Each structure stands twice: as C-alpha cells, then as structure tokens.
Amino acid sequence: MSTASSSVTVSDQFPAGLRVLVVDDDPTCLRILEKMLGTCLYEVTKCNRAEIALDMLRTNKNGYDIVISDVHMPDMDGFKLLEQVGLEMDLPVIMMSADDSKQVVMKGVTHGACDYLIKPVRIEALKNIWQHVVRKRKNEWKDLEQSGSVEEGDRQPKPSEEADYSSSANEGNWRTSKRRKDEEEEIEERDDTSTLKKPRVVWSVELHQQFVSAVNQLGIDKAVPKKILELMNVPGLTRENVASHLQKYRLYLRRLSGVSPHQGNSFISSHSQEPPYGSLSSLSGLDFQTLAATGQIPAQSLATLQAAGLARSAAKPGLPMPLVDQRNIFSFDNQKLRFGEGQPQHMSSGKQMNLLHGIPTTMDSKQLVNLHHSAQSLGSLNMQASAHGNPSGQSSPLLMQMAQPQSRGQILTETSGGQVPRLPTSVGHPILSNGAAGAMLAINGIGENSRGTGYNSVSQTSSVLNFPLNHSAELPGNSFPLGSTPGISAGMSTLTTKGGFQEEINSDIKGSGGFMPSYDIFNDLQQHKPHNWELQNVGFAFDASQHSNSLQASVDVTPSVLVNQGYSSSQRNVQNSNVSAMGKPIFSVGEGSEHGIALNVGQHLNSLLVDNSTRVKSERVTDTSCQPTLLPQHFGQEDLMSAILKQQDGLGPAENDFEFDGYSLDNIPV
Amino acid sequence: MERNQQLRRQLASMRQSLFDQGHLDEQFILLEELQDDANPNFVEEVVTLHYRDSARLITTIERALEKSPLDFNKLDGYMHQFKGSSTSIGAKKVKAESTQFREYCEAGNGEGCMKTFQLLKRDYATLRRKLEAYFQQALPGA
Numbered sequence: 001m002s003t004a005s006s007s008v009t010v011s012d013q014f015p016a017g018l019r020v021l022v023v024d025d026d027p028t029c030l031r032i033l034e035k036m037l038g039t040c041l042y043e044v045t046k047c048n049r050a051e052i053a054l055d056m057l058r059t060n061k062n063g064y065d066i067v068i069s070d071v072h073m074p075d076m077d078g079f080k081l082l083e084q085v086g087l088e089m090d091l092p093v094i095m096m097s098a099d100d101s102k103q104v105v106m107k108g109v110t111h112g113a114c115d116y117l118i119k120p121v122r123i124e125a126l127k128n129i130w131q132h133v134v135r136k137r138k139n140e141w142k143d144l145e146q147s148g149s150v151e152e153g154d155r156q157p158k159p160s161e162e163a164d165y166s167s168s169a170n171e172g173n174w175r176t177s178k179r180r181k182d183e184e185e186e187i188e189e190r191d192d193t194s195t196l197k198k199p200r201v202v203w204s205v206e207l208h209q210q211f212v213s214a215v216n217q218l219g220i221d222k223a224v225p226k227k228i229l230e231l232m233n234v235p236g237l238t239r240e241n242v243a244s245h246l247q248k249y250r251l252y253l254r255r256l257s258g259v260s261p262h263q264g265n266s267f268i269s270s271h272s273q274e275p276p277y278g279s280l281s282s283l284s285g286l287d288f289q290t291l292a293a294t295g296q297i298p299a300q301s302l303a304t305l306q307a308a309g310l311a312r313s314a315a316k317p318g319l320p321m322p323l324v325d326q327r328n329i330f331s332f333d334n335q336k337l338r339f340g341e342g343q344p345q346h347m348s349s350g351k352q353m354n355l356l357h358g359i360p361t362t363m364d365s366k367q368l369v370n371l372h373h374s375a376q377s378l379g380s381l382n383m384q385a386s387a388h389g390n391p392s393g394q395s396s397p398l399l400m401q402m403a404q405p406q407s408r409g410q411i412l413t414e415t416s417g418g419q420v421p422r423l424p425t426s427v428g429h430p431i432l433s434n435g436a437a438g439a440m441l442a443i444n445g446i447g448e449n450s451r452g453t454g455y456n457s458v459s460q461t462s463s464v465l466n467f468p469l470n471h472s473a474e475l476p477g478n479s480f481p482l483g484s485t486p487g488i489s490a491g492m493s494t495l496t497t498k499g500g501f502q503e504e505i506n507s508d509i510k511g512s513g514g515f516m517p518s519y520d521i522f523n524d525l526q527q528h529k530p531h532n533w534e535l536q537n538v539g540f541a542f543d544a545s546q547h548s549n550s551l552q553a554s555v556d557v558t559p560s561v562l563v564n565q566g567y568s569s570s571q572r573n574v575q576n577s578n579v580s581a582m583g584k585p586i587f588s589v590g591e592g593s594e595h596g597i598a599l600n601v602g603q604h605l606n607s608l609l610v611d612n613s614t615r616v617k618s619e620r621v622t623d624t625s626c627q628p629t630l631l632p633q634h635f636g637q638e639d640l641m642s643a644i645l646k647q648q649d650g651l652g653p654a655e656n657d658f659e660f661d662g663y664s665l666d667n668i669p670v
Numbered sequence: 671m672e673r674n675q676q677l678r679r680q681l682a683s684m685r686q687s688l689f690d691q692g693h694l695d696e697q698f699i700l701l702e703e704l705q706d707d708a709n710p711n712f713v714e715e716v717v718t719l720h721y722r723d724s725a726r727l728i729t730t731i732e733r734a735l736e737k738s739p740l741d742f743n744k745l746d747g748y749m750h751q752f753k754g755s756s757t758s759i760g761a762k763k764v765k766a767e768s769t770q771f772r773e774y775c776e777a778g779n780g781e782g783c784m785k786t787f788q789l790l791k792r793d794y795a796t797l798r799r800k801l802e803a804y805f806q807q808a809l810p811g812a
Binding site for chain 1: 701720
C-alpha cells in the first residue's frame with residue numbers, strides 16, 4: 001500500500017524538509033519567518049495573500065505539511081483561511097498575531113487552529129511546529145484504525161511503532177514509526193493506537209444520521225451532548241464522543257452559513273477536519289446509504305448527492321464542477337486521501353469534516369434513516385442542519401432534497417438542485433451521512449461483511465469509505481469503508497484507487513473486513529485529501545448504482561463530481577465498472593458495486609450521487625431532469641450524475657450488483 | 671588593518687548606542703543571529719522591507735487623522751499593522767508609541783492619538799536615519 005507514503009515525505013531527517021506554507025501580508029514578518037523556518041531546515045513557501053495561498057494549496061494538494069497564517073490580513077480574515085484549509089485540505093494550521101488577547105486566541109482555538117503564536121515569533125516556537133503534523137497524522141491513523149478495528153481481520157498489531165509514535169519526543173522513533181507507517185499498512189499501527197488509546201468512535205453514516213436526527217429534534221441551539229446522547233441511545237457511545245462530534249458539526253454548520261460562495265467546493269473536500277455537517281452532508285449520508293442499500297447506484301448517487309450537497313453548502317458557487325475541489329478528495333492519487341477531509345471543505349471552518357464526505361454528513365443519523373424512508377426527512381433534516389444559519393441555504397436545499405420522500409431519487413438532484421435522481425434508496429442501512437455516516441458505514445460495512453451480499457459490502461464499504469476524512473479525531477470516517485465490505489470485493493477490487501486508495505479498497509473489497517490499507521491514504525490525505533473524498537464517493541455511488549436502473553437520471557449528478565476526485569470510481573468500482581466512464585476519473589466506482597464504496601468517498605457528493613443513482617432506480621430511473629442538481633454547488637452534479645449514470649449503464653449489470661440490502665435507496669428523497 | 675579595526679569599532683559603537691538609547695530591543699539581535707553566510711545582508715534586507723512598508727502605513731494613518739470625525743477602528747487597524755511590522759525589527763520606541771496610540775484609539779481620544787502619532791513619527795524618522803547610516807557603514811556599497 002503504499003501510496004500514502006509518497007505524499008508525505010517523511011524523510012530520515014524529519015522534521016527537516018517539513019513543507020511549510022507561511023501566509024502574512026506584512027512583508028517584513030514574512031521575510032523573517034521565511035528565514036527562521038529555513039533555519040529550522042524546513043522547506044518554506046511564503047505567500048502574502050490568503051487567496052493566493054489557498055490556490056497554492058489547492059493546486060498542490062499534497063505539497064504542504066503545515067500552514068502558518070497571520071490573523072489580520074486585508075484580503076481575507078486569517079480565521080477564514082484557517083477554516084478553509086481545514087475543510088479542504090485538512091492540514092494543520094498555526095495562527096499568528098501580534099494580538100495576544102484572549103478572545104483572539106480563543107477564536108483560533110474554536111476555528112480549529114492547532115496552535116497560536118504571538119508575534120514577534122521566536123525561532124524556538126517554530127522549531128516545534130512539526131509536532132502538529134505528526135499529531136494530526138497520528139490522529140488520522142487512529143481514526144482509520146478505529147474503523148479498521150471493527151474489522152477483525154486486518155489488524156496487524158505493531159505495538160512498537162505505535163509506542164514510538166506516541167512519544168513525540170522521540171523523534172527518531174517517530175520517524176521510524178512514521179516511515180513504517182507510511183510504508184506499511186497503517187492498520188497495524190492503528191491497531192496499536194487503538195489499543196493504546198481509548199477506543200475512538202467511528203462516526204459512521206448511520207451513527208451520524210442518528211446524531212443529526214437527535215440534534216434536529218432538539219434544535220441545534222438546544223442540542224447538548226447529554227440530550228443528544230440520550231436520544232441517540234447508542235450503547236457504548238459516551239457523552240464525550242457526542243460532545244466532540246457536536247463541536248465539529250457546529251463548526252461545520254457555522255462554516256456553511258458563513259461560507260462564501262466559492263467555498264462551496266472546498267467544502268466537500270475540506271471536510272477533513274471535522275465533518276461539516278452541513279445539510280449536504282447529512283443528505284449525502286442518507287442518500288448514500290439508501291442508495292447503497294438499494295444496491296443501485298446509491299453509492300454513487302449518494303456521493304453525488306453529498307457532494308452536491310456539500311458543494312452547495314459550501315457555497316462554492318463558483319465551481320462549476322464543485323468536484324474540482326473534490327477532486328482532491330477523490331483523487332486518490334493524492335494519496336492523501338482524506339476521506340474525511342475531502343469533502344466539505346467549505347463546510348465547517350477549519351476542521352469540520354464531513355464525516356461522510358461523500359455522504360451528506362450533515363444528515364443526522366435519523367435523517368439518513370429517513371432517507372430511506374422518506375426523502376422528506378432528509379429535507380427536514382437538512383433544514384435543520386442548515387437551520388443554523390445556513391445563509392445560503394445551500395445546505396438546506398440539499399437537505400431538503402434529501403428529505404423529500406417523493407423525490408427520493410431526487411435527493412441527488414435536490415442537493416444539486418433537484419436534479420439528483422432519486423435513487424431508490426431502500427436504505428436498509430443507514431445512509432452514509434457525511435461524517436457519521438461514513439463512519440457508520442464503516443462500521444456497518446465491517447460488521448456486515450459477513451453478509452456477503454453485494455450490497456452488504458457496498459454499504460459497508462461505504463461506511464468505511466465515508467470516513468476517510470481526515471478527521472483527526474472524531475472521524476472514524478477514516479476507516480475506509482471500501483475496504484470493509486467484503487461483499488463488494490467483487491466490485492471493489494476493481495476499484496482502482498488512484499491514490500492508493502485503490503489498494504485499500506481493493507484489498508478491502510476483497511473481502512477484508514477492515515479496510516485498512518486505506519489508512520495510508522489518510523495519512524496522505526492529511527494534506528488535502530478531502531477533496532478526493534468527495535469525488536470518489538460520488539463516483540462510487542454511481543457505479544454501484546445501477547446499471548440496471550439506468551440511474552441515468554439520477555446520475556446526472558455531474559459526472560464531474562465523480563471525476564473530480566480522481567478517486568474516480570475506479571476505486572470504488574468495486575464492481576467493475578469504473579464509473580470513470582464519466583469521463584472524469586472520479587468515480588468509477590459507482591457502478592454498481594460500490595455503492596457502499598462510493599459512498600465512502602465521504603464526499604457528500606458521492607453519496608449523493610450514489611444515492612441518486614440508486615434511488616433513481618427505484619423512483620425514477622430516468623430522472624434525468626434531476627440530475628444536475630445533485631451537486632449544484634460544487635460539482636456539476638448533473639455532470640456527475642450523468643456520468644455516473646452513463647457509466648452505470650455502460651458498465652452493465654456487473655456493477656449493479658450491489659444489493660444493498662440495507663439501504664433502500666428508494667427512500668432517499670432525492 | 672588598523673583602519674578596519676577602527677571602522678569596526680565605530681560600527682559597534684553606533685550599534686550599541688541604538689540599544690542604549692532605547693531605539694532597538696532584543697528582536698534586532700535575533701535578526702542579526704539569523705544572518706548567516708547564505709544571507710549576509712539579511713538584517714539590512716529586512717529593515718529595508720520594513721521601512722518601505724511602514725512608510726505607506728504612516729501616510730495612511732496621517733490621512734486618516736485628518737478626517738473628521740476620526741474613525742478609531744480604522745486607525746487602530748492601521749496602527750496594529752504598523753506595530754506588527756515595527757516589532758519585527760525591534761524598533762522599541764516606535765513600538766511603545768504604537769501601543770499608546772492604540773490605547774487612545776480604544777478610548778476614542780483623538781487628541782491623544784494625534785499627539786502620540788507626532789512622537790511616533792519623530793522616533794520613527796530618527797531610527798530610520800540611524801539605521802541607514804549604520805548599514806552604510808556596515809555594508810559598504812549597500
């Protein structure tokens with residue numbers, strides 16, 4: 001597996017060579033920082049405009065390990081940049097300012113900064129910034145592990161590495177561990193981590209759906225962890241788990257509401273840090289699951305939907321192909337697949353990750369479930385999710401879409417704008433909601449491996465996939481759902497994750513219970529994976545969907561979505577069809593097998609797409625009209641969908657093997 | 671040789687007086703420590719960058735102070751930037767005056783702002799002149 005290592009070059013001299021991007025509008029400070037960082041033997045890139053910095057980060061997804069930014073900048077508020085980076089690329093961000101007032105420092109914390117330096121910055125402070133990179137990766141691994149831990153099989157305990165890794169002070173060991181981690185399956189380490197640390201909750205789609213439902217029930221303002229926990233009634237879940245997940249969710253929603261239009265795209269991809277639970281996410285999650293469940297294109301549509309949803313929420317209108325950012329997510333090439341992150345970059349500030357990148361994470365678990373049953377719930381869920389202040393209502397629309405029962409297939413379209421074809425999501429399994437869903441899926445996926453049904457695997461995978469988000473800690477999403485579903489193995493194997501995701505997927509699909517290999521990707525993902533997520537899921541969803549159903553309609557979701565992520569369904573294609581037919585590499589997954597996998601993409605988009613596709617099947621297969629809406633914002637959902645649909649059709653039956661038992665895509669209100 | 675020594679001593683004393691008179695603080699020394707063979711003129715480079723950027727800010731603040739009524743938020747914002755830059759090179763007096771100016775902004779004290787700004791401008795000009803002379807000595811041909 002491997003792939004991960006390539007993105008993160010942890011050389012023997014680590015932290016030397018750490019790739020730092022420093023952003024400050026003050027040329028004097030910038031020059032001094034550059035010099036200081038150079039003295040620390042880091043590889044420095046300086047930038048005096050936040051927008052330029054974002055462009056640089058986007059175009060070179062895995063080109064940086066950490067970002068240092070000033071708080072006060074003329075073109076963009078430093079905190080906004082922080083959020084964006086967290087969402088889109090899931091990189092650790094350090095804030096700096098001459099202002100050391102408590103409020104400002106607190107703001108940095110709440111927005112997800114991993115550190116805050118007071119100017120004038122001393123070189124000593126810079127010498128240790130590498131710890132944030134390590135910590136983040138570690139958390140990602142842990143997440144991966146978490147999801148992976150569900151799958152009994154793949155764990156390969158490697159205690160030594162973990163231990164070494166844990167002691168950050170032990171740089172040498174860390175390097176060794178890290179290298180090994182990169183090179184070897186992360187699962188091993190993860191296992192260790194999990195054993196060493198307290199069990200991390202994997203926020204699968206299902207779980208996330210439940211969470212979102214609970215939150216919506218209580219009302220986002222009144223939702224307190226304790227009550228949410230009670231409502232969710234999930235054994236083993238602690239208040240702390242819920243609390244941290246809620247925090248991410250809130251950040252995500254906040255981000256959705258405060259996100260500027262162009263952020264939309266990044267949302268999906270940036271969802272790495274914390275699952276932005278924008279409406280999109282929830283939608284996607286649901287859809288995904290539903291879709292996946294139906295075995296039709298659900299995964300794809302789901303992804304698409306999610307992507308769409310995410311895109312929407314992210315408010316990145318500008319992106320014709322919202323997936324573009326998602327590309328990052330999907331592009332497994334990047335290795336740094338940040339499953340979690342990929343998605344919703346826009347979504348929450350900083351670290352909100354969509355649990356389900358592909359899948360609308362914002363969806364409460366309930367919502368997700370609702371999806372199955374009725375699109376409406378989705379809609380409402382979304383609404384709720386977006387209630388926070390979703391200014392653009394992007395998320396709302398997405399949610400809305402999802403919720404509408406009738407338009408099940410529409411979920412995808414709705415998210416995108418109504419185009420999402422309804423994928424008949426008979427969501428038996430909870431749809432992968434963006435972060436949670438993903439996680440859930442992962443769990444489900446893993447658990448269900450036994451099912452062996454096509455669907456099972458798919459759904460499972462999806463869950464696993466969903467989470468690749470880089471969430472550092474909360475997102476169990478990291479688990480790469482794809483891997484987990486054995487059932488999908490048939491299809492999955494075909495997944496050709498570009499970024500190495502494939503490997504994982506394939507391996508997972510092959511029946512491995514756990515999707516471990518993907519973790520490597522996650523590591524890499526750290527950087528910018530989130531984007532990739534989005535797409536991939538999408539693609540995936542589509543593929544799975546349904547050949548038969550000619551999800552076309554639903555798949556309208558812009559093939560671009562699929563494509564973007566590079567992940568292109570190929571990975572997901574478990575089934576075979578690499579949905580990539582879409583033309584864009586992204587998802588080839590979809591086609592059929594992957595429903596679950598596609599969902600994994602975590603990207604909402606994927607889930608959306610998938611869902612749509614599946615749903616479309618049942619509801620209106622030829623709901624072409626719906627399409628483009630899937631990813632209205634971010635991706636050209638229509639394109640995605642269509643691409644997916646096309647692929648699906650083209651793929652032939654093989655792909656649509658998913659039998660999503662669990663997910664009744666039909667229900668997905670598209 | 672003797673002339674070199676003399677020049678060096680002269681330079682050292684110029685430098686020392688900047689500290690003694692309170693114009694520069696430890697930050698300047700940190701900058702000097704960053705200077706190495708790869709960047710032999712680092713300190714001068716940074717100081718030049720600073721003066722180029724801060725001159726613009728001084729003008730902006732001056733214009734803003736001519737407006738009526740005074741926009742304290744804006745003034746505070748500009749001064750924040752200016753202060754950050756001055757701090758980076760270790761301009762001690764100027765930094766203190768910036769802080770004072772910001773306090774007046776917060777209090778909405780326009781007159782206090784203007785008075786402080788005059789002091790600031792004066793110390794800013796003094797330091798600039800001295801540093802230019804210093805670098806001219808230190809880096810012949812600079």
